[in-house]
Amino acid sequence: MKNNQESAYIGQEFLLWIYWKSCEEGTLSLEDLGLGEINISVEEVIDLVSIKGDGYSETIKSTDIAELDSVRESIRLGRLPSLIKLRIISNHLEWFFQIKANPFKVSSVKLPLTGEKDETEMISQRLESLTKLDLIMQALFNTFILEREESSFTESMKTFLGL
């Protein structure tokens, strides 16, 4: 994506969508993409930045962000996620990492424990789990883009936020 502005709002929209899904179901089916069911949960931290141009921003820290009414209330007021920490569980494997909206990037990935003692095996497993995470994240992003294209997307989000 060459347009930075486009990249910034897509990142924010995606983080909001992830938060929405983690509040509503927490489980997403990526069966069509061969990845089975995955569990997503926004944890530890969420940074919210106002889109109303008033310069407001806040960082909320909690073990379970999805359970906090204050986060939803802040979003309702037009403060959107600019950074979240996300836990993904798929097939007994668990990843924990940070996603920033702008630049739109995944970072500080904590990989599933390998349980291996052999270095060669450990490297192979860590590389495999990184590529598995890439597939999951791409599938999540593509699912978001497809949902976003639906005419009911905006109304569904408004209903979720109670707007």
Added chain:
Amino acid sequence: MTKLLKGTISRTIFKPDKKPENMTTIRESLERFAFKKIDPTDVRDESTGWIDAIMSFDSKNFSSLMHDRFMIFALRTDKFSFSSSQIRPHLEEAEHLYGIENNLEYISAQQKKEIKEQVTKRLKVNSIPKVTITETAWDMETNLVHLFSQSSQVVVRFTDIFEKTFEVNLETIELSNSIKQITKSGKLEPVLGKVWGIQ
């Protein structure tokens, strides 16, 4: 310890426009641009090149190169650099002594420059360079290159040397690249404004 074995990971992913023909080509390419130690007396302040991903002192054998479908290696940069506050006392002392020895009240700009070069050389001899090692994993199945860093300085340095080493062009891969394939127009309009009634 290498990030391939331990720790959290931040990456930049690239797609080269072609794959190397075989292992021999990869090894030869890496050897051509292998890391060379920088000598403190060298005029250069920095040296960058490839090393083995596990044994950071090895820039010849690349014995850990092949890992299943991945080629793993690392980029090493050794750099001598001193902040102005590190140099200041040494520089002021050298200028002071030069003035006394040559009975000068004023030292010319050219002379000050030469004194600074000598001071920096002396500091280099008495110090060790700052070392940066960044792991790389090239997935031969997907032809994606994973650089274990998001630092813009490292990304620029890596892109330059990788493209020269393997004679390829690198394209950065991002999650949002798929928008073009998924949407009909290849472009998206913001929807958040509609939710909050902002234009």
